[in-house]
Every structure is written in structure tokens, then in C-alpha cells.
Amino acid sequence: MTDLVNISAEDALIVAVMGYAVVFLGLILLMAVVMACGRIMSRSAAEPQPEQSPVPAEKPAAPAPAPGSAGMLKLYDTPPRDAAMVMAIVADHLGKPLNELRFVSIRAAESDEK
Numbered sequence: 164m165t166d167l168v169n170i171s172a173e174d175a176l177i178v179a180v181m182g183y184a185v186v187f188l189g190l191i192l193l194m195a196v197v198m199a200c201g202r203i204m205s206r207s208a209a210e211p212q213p214e215q216s217p218v219p220a221e222k223p224a225a226p227a228p229a230p231g232s233a234g235m236l237k238l239y240d241t242p243p244r245d246a247a248m249v250m251a252i253v254a255d256h257l258g259k260p261l262n263e264l265r266f267v268s269i270r271a272a273e274s275d276e277k
Contacts, residue, residue, distance in 0.1 A: 240271040
């Protein structure tokens with residue numbers, strides 16, 4: 164029986180090499196499993212799909228605006244957070260709810276400050 168507290172250098176080397184071998188064997192097996200799964204998936208993706216009728220696809224309709232919204236808003240060089248703050252300030256200044264106002268676009272103004 165080997166004393167595990169006072170182990171010799173040769174025994175420590177053997178234990179280390181065996182540990183590395185087990186880890187690398189596990190990694191090689193894992194790599195083989197991942198590669199096999201990849202091949203199976205690529206085969207199923209490469210199989211010909213049944214042909215669909217050559218009817219031209221119609222352009223999908225634009226989604227309906229959410230209840231209470233006033234349509235699309237275009238932002239030009241303005242982060243969405245800043246645009247939301249501007250809209251909230253305008254609604255507060257006018258004393259109207261935000262869903263009763265319609266913003267078409269918001270553009271950042273150039274400042275002359277230096």
C-alpha cells in the first residue's frame with residue numbers, strides 16, 4: 164500500500180500522467196459525440212424538402228399599431244431613450260396624454276456649443 168502523504172516523485176508523476184490521460188480521453192470522446200451530432204444535423208438539413216407550389220409569395224401586411232398608438236415613428240440620429248423623453252416632455256407641456264399625440268419623426272438638432 165502506498166503512503167499518500169509521503170508520495171515519491173515517480174508515483175506523483177504516474178498519478179499526474181494518468182489524470183491527464185483520463186481528462187484528454189474524456190475530451191476526445193466529447194468531441195466525437197459533438198461531431199457525430201453535427202453530421203446528423205447537417206444530413207437532415209441537406210435532405211431535399213418537398214417542393215412547394217411556385218405561387219408567388221405575397222408581401223406580408225404591416226402589423227397593426229398597438230391600441231392607443233399613433234403609428235410609426237422615425238428616429239434620425241436619436242437614441243430611443245432620448246426620443247421617449249422628448250415625447251414625454253412635449254405631452255406634459257401640452258397637458259395631453261401621450262396616446263393622443265402623433266409624432267412622425269424625431270431628429271437630433273446640431274448644437275453650436277464648444
